[in-house]
Amino acid sequence: MSTVLQLASTGLLQGLIYSLIGIGLYLVFTVMRVVNFAHGYFVLIGMYGVLSLEPKGFFPFLGAVVVAALGGALVGYLVQRLLLESGLAKGGHSQLVITLSLGIAIQYLFQVLHPEPFETIPNPYPFEAFTSSGVTISAPRMAAGVLSLVLVLAVSFLVYRTRIGTIIRGCSESLNGAIHVGINVRRVYRLTFALGCGLAAVAGGLLLPIQPVSPALGLELTIKAFIVVVIGGAGSLWGTVAAGVLLGLAEALGSLYAPGTFATALVYGLFFLVILVRPQGLVVRAASRIKPAETSTKVGVG
Amino acid sequence: MTLRNPLRYLDTPLRRVNAVVVTVALLFALVYPYLVPPPMVGVGFVALLYALRNFTWNIAGGYVGQLSLSHIVAFGTGAFSVAVLTWRHEVNAWIALVVGVLISAVVGFLISLLMSRFGVNAFFLALGTLALSLAAAGVAASWTFLGDTNGISYSGSEEGFAHLMWYIDPSGFYYTTLGFLVVITIGIAALMRFTHFGRSLPFIREDPVIAASMGIKVVRNQALAMALSMGLTSIAGTLIAQYVQIVSYESVLTVEIGVAMMVGSIIGGAGTLAGPIVAGIGIAVLEEFLRSFAVSSANVSSYTQIAYAVVVILLLRFGTGGIMPLWEAGVRRVFGTGRKPVAPAAAEPVGELVDGRVG
Amino acid sequence: MTTLEIEGLTVKRGRSEVLHQVDLVVREGECVCLVGSNGAGKTSLIEGVLGLLPTKAKTLSFQGESLLGVRPWDRVRRGLVVVPQNRDLFAGMTVEENLRLGAIAAGDRTTADTVLAEIYELFPRLAERAEQLAGTLSGGERSMLAIGRGLMSRPKMLVFDEPSLGLAPLVVTSIMRTIARINERGTTVLLVEQNVHQAFALASRAYVLENGVIAGEGPTDELADSELMRRGYLGSAATGGVVTT
Numbered sequence: 001m002s003t004v005l006q007l008a009s010t011g012l013l014q015g016l017i018y019s020l021i022g023i024g025l026y027l028v029f030t031v032m033r034v035v036n037f038a039h040g041y042f043v044l045i046g047m048y049g050v051l052s053l054e055p056k057g058f059f060p061f062l063g064a065v066v067v068a069a070l071g072g073a074l075v076g077y078l079v080q081r082l083l084l085e086s087g088l089a090k091g092g093h094s095q096l097v098i099t100l101s102l103g104i105a106i107q108y109l110f111q112v113l114h115p116e117p118f119e120t121i122p123n124p125y126p127f128e129a130f131t132s133s134g135v136t137i138s139a140p141r142m143a144a145g146v147l148s149l150v151l152v153l154a155v156s157f158l159v160y161r162t163r164i165g166t167i168i169r170g171c172s173e174s175l176n177g178a179i180h181v182g183i184n185v186r187r188v189y190r191l192t193f194a195l196g197c198g199l200a201a202v203a204g205g206l207l208l209p210i211q212p213v214s215p216a217l218g219l220e221l222t223i224k225a226f227i228v229v230v231i232g233g234a235g236s237l238w239g240t241v242a243a244g245v246l247l248g249l250a251e252a253l254g255s256l257y258a259p260g261t262f263a264t265a266l267v268y269g270l271f272f273l274v275i276l277v278r279p280q281g282l283v284v285r286a287a288s289r290i291k292p293a294e295t296s297t298k299v300g301v302g
Numbered sequence: 303m304t305l306r307n308p309l310r311y312l313d314t315p316l317r318r319v320n321a322v323v324v325t326v327a328l329l330f331a332l333v334y335p336y337l338v339p340p341p342m343v344g345v346g347f348v349a350l351l352y353a354l355r356n357f358t359w360n361i362a363g364g365y366v367g368q369l370s371l372s373h374i375v376a377f378g379t380g381a382f383s384v385a386v387l388t389w390r391h392e393v394n395a396w397i398a399l400v401v402g403v404l405i406s407a408v409v410g411f412l413i414s415l416l417m418s419r420f421g422v423n424a425f426f427l428a429l430g431t432l433a434l435s436l437a438a439a440g441v442a443a444s445w446t447f448l449g450d451t452n453g454i455s456y457s458g459s460e461e462g463f464a465h466l467m468w469y470i471d472p473s474g475f476y477y478t479t480l481g482f483l484v485v486i487t488i489g490i491a492a493l494m495r496f497t498h499f500g501r502s503l504p505f506i507r508e509d510p511v512i513a514a515s516m517g518i519k520v521v522r523n524q525a526l527a528m529a530l531s532m533g534l535t536s537i538a539g540t541l542i543a544q545y546v547q548i549v550s551y552e553s554v555l556t557v558e559i560g561v562a563m564m565v566g567s568i569i570g571g572a573g574t575l576a577g578p579i580v581a582g583i584g585i586a587v588l589e590e591f592l593r594s595f596a597v598s599s600a601n602v603s604s605y606t607q608i609a610y611a612v613v614v615i616l617l618l619r620f621g622t623g624g625i626m627p628l629w630e631a632g633v634r635r636v637f638g639t640g641r642k643p644v645a646p647a648a649a650e651p652v653g654e655l656v657d658g659r660v661g
Numbered sequence: 662m663t664t665l666e667i668e669g670l671t672v673k674r675g676r677s678e679v680l681h682q683v684d685l686v687v688r689e690g691e692c693v694c695l696v697g698s699n700g701a702g703k704t705s706l707i708e709g710v711l712g713l714l715p716t717k718a719k720t721l722s723f724q725g726e727s728l729l730g731v732r733p734w735d736r737v738r739r740g741l742v743v744v745p746q747n748r749d750l751f752a753g754m755t756v757e758e759n760l761r762l763g764a765i766a767a768g769d770r771t772t773a774d775t776v777l778a779e780i781y782e783l784f785p786r787l788a789e790r791a792e793q794l795a796g797t798l799s800g801g802e803r804s805m806l807a808i809g810r811g812l813m814s815r816p817k818m819l820v821f822d823e824p825s826l827g828l829a830p831l832v833v834t835s836i837m838r839t840i841a842r843i844n845e846r847g848t849t850v851l852l853v854e855q856n857v858h859q860a861f862a863l864a865s866r867a868y869v870l871e872n873g874v875i876a877g878e879g880p881t882d883e884l885a886d887s888e889l890m891r892r893g894y895l896g897s898a899a900t901g902g903v904v905t906t
Contacts, residue, residue: 035425035429037428082619083615083619086619087618087619093367093369093424094618096369096424096425096428097369097564097565097568097614097618098614098615098618098619100428100561100564101561101565101610101611101612101614101615102611102615104558104561104607104608104610104611105607105608105611105612105615107607108603108604108605108607108608108611109604109608111601111604112601112604112605112608166754166758166761166762167762167765169751169753169754170751170754170762173750173751173752173753173754174749174750174751174752176713176745176749177745177749177750177751177762178734178762179711179713179733179734179737180737180742180743180744180745180749180810180811181737181762181763181765181766181810181813181814182734182735182737182738182742182765182766182814183734183762183765184732184734184735185734186732219557223432223433223436226429230429262440262441262443262444264436264440265436265437265438265439265440265441265443265444266437266440268433268434268436268437268440269433269434269437269440271433271437272430272433272434272437275426275429275430275433276416276430
């Protein structure tokens with residue numbers, strides 16, 4: 001029983017980090033209808049960013065996370081401004097291939113810079129672990145979960161309770177409407193992309209003391225972010241948050257029954273099924289917002 | 303269909319120039335193994351294999367616009383079918399190749415049918431097929447039937463064309479791949495030109511709704527193109543498995559392979575006949591070039607991947623359609639069009655952020 | 662003083678040119694209408710003026726300042742607001758949130774409450790539904806909300822794109838009366854309509870758009886008896902405009 005409890009609490013805390021990664025992707029997707037295939041690689045930027053700053057102690061670590069987050073946001077801003085912006089008008093596939101390629105480029109850049117896999121930093125927190133009723137949680141895991149939760153709440157406050165949040169939601173509701181009320185859509189897009197990437201990088205920084213970093217991790221995290229957003233649906237930010245926690249729990253409890261690689265295969269297989277049976281997540285939104293007609297290929301049957 | 307004078311086809315300078323280039327390239331490809339030492343023949347084989355891989359991806363990805371990553375599964379199926387059937391159970395390699403093709407084609411057909419419920423949303427096709435490929439990699443990594451994490455190694459002693467195996471001299475692999483490439487290229491070119499099915503594919507890519515209203519069976523033709531595309535990709539997987547003599551989920555079921563096919567086709571010119579081939583050979587040459595700089599071999603693939611990504615990002619960013627459209631525009635500029643100007647099929651100029659998304 | 666001056670405007674939609682060398686002037690305080698049948702290029706003209714479609718023009722100026730090279734949202738911020746044909750509301754947000762977003766362009770947050778009160782006075786129905794999601798409103802209410810949102814930034818000029826489209830005749834009359842009131846209060850109006858009779862009743866001058874070119878212009882009372890009208894072209898367009906079922 002205590003094993004299950006132990007796994008559930010680890011899963012819950014891990015899930016909160018997935019939520020944080022997921023809402024970055026969610027924001028970019030709902031506002032810009034761009035699926036950022038490089039999202040997980042921005043988590044990687046955060047991880048390697050903190051790693052290379054080699055923080056000793058708690059406050060330097062927090063500082064390093066902030067620096068990494070700003071770095072991630074800056075890279076995101078530049079990517080949006082220099083690479084994606086011009087293709088947005090055309091719609092279609094260019095962002096897909098650009099972000100996919102960008103992810104690959106980031107992965108191999110880190111492969112060259114950090115050929116050693118599984119690098120990490122020692123526990124930067126002034127505690128070791130928390131133990132209660134047979135459950136032991138290490139300090140970095142506890143802190144990462146709690147800080148992720150705080151950040152998720154902060155983002156939801158930003159989106160639902162502030163003026164800039166109203167503007168962001170306006171852009172996601174109707175691009176044309178946003179232009180008609182005089183919102184500088186281009187700037188909102190740049191900021192949203194930067195915010196999404198910055199959140200991914202923060203999550204990476206928090207993740208580093210728990211999960212050693214390898215360049216190949218970026219893809220896995222991208223997929224997990226997709227899982228979270230697709231399951232969470234496009235309705236509200238809270239769906240994404242819930243889906244993140246769900247993924248964390250499923251992963252932790254799943255490890256009880258399935259060995260490592262096979263568990264991953266199960267997760268991906270499940271994701272494929274989710275895409276098939278839950279098109280009302282991202283799909284409906286994407287189809288109805290980008291193109292009014294979404295019955296496209298069904299016409300051709302028979 | 304009556305036979306016409308084939309020279310009538312060469313009615314524009316572009317076609318004449320291309321005919322000369324293709325002839326020279328083919329002649330060069332035929333004598334290449336006699337001009338260089340065996341290791342370089344191996345490089346030639348890899349170049350042709352990349353070309354074959356890109357070309358087959360392009361059938362569904364370029365002509366129909368299905369940005370699929372399930373071709374990873376096809377590539378892996380080709381490799382694992384020869385590993386399991388031939389290496390373990392001594393079935394003839396050619397039979398294993400055919401089995402790989404058939405399995406991949408069926409998988410491709412089914413995936414396309416399943417994904418078609420999302421309409422034409424490219425994001426979801428890419429996402430779903432990526433998930434499927436990763437699931438396949440996970441299965442291969444944990445199933446002893448597919449060699450789990452150790453992979454499957456070659457065990458056999460027979461050599462020659464009948465066994466699709468050559469130990470010392472790679473020219474056998476080289477010529478076999480060249481043969482496949484030539485036959486498949488000619489076959490696909492004929493398919494695109496002379497069959498109703500082939501001619502329907504670009505219409506489906508441009509606008510499935512209009513295509514359907516024209517009486518094209520969109521879903522069926524998409525699925526058939528995917529089956530054809532993935533089936534042929536499987537051949538490349540079989541060939542590389544025989545060449546390197548070890549197959550594992552890490553070597554044939556990686557996302558990089560899928561991205562390489564996709565990006566290779568786009569760099570060459572998605573939906574063009576020669577583009578994916580040119581890009582495949584170009585990438586192989588680039589890899590060899592980097593190696594000659596004494597870059598460690600682990601880093602060669604890293605640099606190649608980065609170069610790939612950068613090139614494709616720049617191509618897309620600046621709105622060019624890849625190498626082939628650039629080449630065609632260049633030839634037309636030098637030699638003239640030789641006919642009344644026709645609207646080029648090039649991409650539209652890059653617009654403002656909001657253009658085209660209104661109304 | 663001219664509020665909007667257009668000279669030699671050419672607009673492209675995709676690869677085809679849909680508007681050729683259009684000249685149009687709206688003076689301060691005027692209510693001008695632009696009529697034409699379906700597909701004549703009315704919406705393209707608006708989107709061109711707002712900068713949503715690629716354009717070429719000899720002159721395109723608003724209150725004496727050129728709009729060429731100015732981003733669409735900055736044109737809105739200068740006081741040129743469009744009430745779009747399909748309303749483009751923020752469907753998942755409340756009526757009040759929609760209205761408050763309309764004041765973004767004004768930049769001044771203190772006046773927003775005053776303007777909001779004015780708009781609720783103009784459309785009491787919107788005040789009743791302040792907390793309702795815009796996506797759940799009826800056609801007439803959506804139309805009111807779009808107009809209200811356009812008014813929030815106190816624009817110099819409002820461009821109405823087919824405000825009568827898809828509405829019941831009674832609602833159309835009420836919307837048209839509101840537009841007249843807005844104009845009386847000093848906002849310059851360009852009314853783009855297919856429904857000629859309603860538009861002519863409201864506007865002092867009219868432009869007739871036909872296949873992407875201006876086919877005629879003049880004071881509405883003169884134009885109503887003109888050759889153009891007698892050709893029957895506008896008559897059929899007018900009936901076609903009302904009965905859009």
